[in-house]
Amino acid sequence: xxxSDRYKRMERAVRDEMDMEEDVRRLYxxxxxxxxxxxxATAEVKANVHNLTKHFLDAAFIELMSxxxxxAPIKLEGCYESVYNARWSHVVEVPGGEGTGIYxxxxxxxxQWTYKKVGDTLEKDDAVEQSGAASLRLLVLTSDKGWPYSWxxxxxxxxxxxxxxxxxERVWQVVKGxxxxxxxxLPGAYFKPKRRLLIGTPGIGKSMAAGSYLLYQxxxxxxxxxxxxxxxxxxxxxLFDKTSRTVSTYMGDSSNASFVRSLSDRGVKGYIIxxxxxxxxxxxxxxxxRGWGMVLVSPPFESN
Numbered sequence: 001x002x003x004s005d006r007y008k009r010m011e012r013a014v015r016d017e018m019d020m021e022e023d024v025r026r027l028y029x030x031x032x033x034x035x036x037x038x039x040x041a042t043a044e045v046k047a048n049v050h051n052l053t054k055h056f057l058d059a060a061f062i063e064l065m066s067x068x069x070x071x072a073p074i075k076l077e078g079c080y081e082s083v084y085n086a087r088w089s090h091v092v093e094v095p096g097g098e099g100t101g102i103y104x105x106x107x108x109x110x111x112q113w114t115y116k117k118v119g120d121t122l123e124k125d126d127a128v129e130q131s132g133a134a135s136l137r138l139l140v141l142t143s144d145k146g147w148p149y150s151w152x153x154x155x156x157x158x159x160x161x162x163x164x165x166x167x168x169e170r171v172w173q174v175v176k177g178x179x180x181x182x183x184x185x186l187p188g189a190y191f192k193p194k195r196r197l198l199i200g201t202p203g204i205g206k207s208m209a210a211g212s213y214l215l216y217q218x219x220x221x222x223x224x225x226x227x228x229x230x231x232x233x234x235x236x237x238x239l240f241d242k243t244s245r246t247v248s249t250y251m252g253d254s255s256n257a258s259f260v261r262s263l264s265d266r267g268v269k270g271y272i273i274x275x276x277x278x279x280x281x282x283x284x285x286x287x288x289x290r291g292w293g294m295v296l297v298s299p300p301f302e303s304n
Contacts, residue, residue, distance in 0.1 A: 020056070023049040034267060035061045039243055040224060079247040080240060082145035083212075084219050086162070091138040102137070109136050113166045115173050122173055124166050139164035147212040148231045148238045149275060151249070162212040171198055171210050172217050175295060179271075182293065183225045193271075193293030211275050211297050215240070218271050228263060228270030232283070264289035273297065 026048060027033070032041050038057050046054060090109045094101045113136060115122040141162040145151075150159040175196060182193045198210060211231070218229045219240060229240040237250045237259070250259075263270060272294040274283045288294035 019050045020053050023053040074249050076247040079145050080245050082143045086141040086143040089140045092134040093137050094134045163209050164213050168209045168213050196295040198297045227268050231273045233275035261289045264291050
């Protein structure tokens with residue numbers, strides 16, 4: 001009887017192993033060759049694997065994500081959705097018989113600013129604006145829970161709006177151009193995203209406008225091409241996980257570089273927004289790691 005039970009256990013183990021090998025082959029044919037792609041796979045793809053394989057891969061992915069986070073993270077409930085689903089409005093200038101009127105309208109504008117390439121940068125193209133038509137002056141994004149730069153400040157309820165003028169939009173267009181080049185690079189080819197620097201006088205809204213707007217746009221990039229966005233400001237780090245749609249915050253900056261490197265080593269691609277308030281907050285020379293882009297938002301320090 002004992003021998004028979006032992007044989008059945010061995011037979012079951014062999015059968016489970018064969019099923020798993022078959023599942024791996026099928027997943028590979030569907031382009032699912034790592035745990036991140038498994039987490040993003042469609043329900044149809046996951047339904048075609050055996051339950052044992054599915055439970056094993058789900059557990060492995062959870063363990064992977066847990067191992068990639070720093071100790072004692074604090075989850076910020078509802079903050080990811082608040083930023084991702086920020087509401088649009090815009091301000092237009094409309095010429096009229098008695099002068100020019102300024103109007104606030106809900107939603108995205110029918111036409112945003114356009115830019116032309118001049119040398120290595122972009123400039124606003126005023127030639128495309130129609131004479132006599134409403135002229136866009138400002139974009140506004142409203143996040144009910146505010147934005148990262150204000151999450152550690154009192155009175156955050158008064159900083160829900162992100163104001164975007166044509167210069168802030170130009171910054172995003174420059175970053176977007178680099179991302180497009182990166183995402184369109186040949187598979188297997190080594191392409192290093194540029195480390196970009198945005199310098200502006202203190203008090204002009206780099207954090208409130210540029211940093212927040214870049215975050216919003218990066219969260220809306222394809223999750224298969226960009227899985228994480230990390231926002232560093234002062235001694236705080238905010239990890240926006242686009243696969244789980246969560247935000248975690250970490251206090252202390254001693255391990256920022258190693259933390260992001262650990263994500264990179266596991267094949268996770270992401271982007272860093274480093275909001276620099278003081279020269280001592282300068283990022284590590286190890287940032288960004290392979291497979292990551294970065295923009296440094298900074299006042300005009302001598303070191304820049």
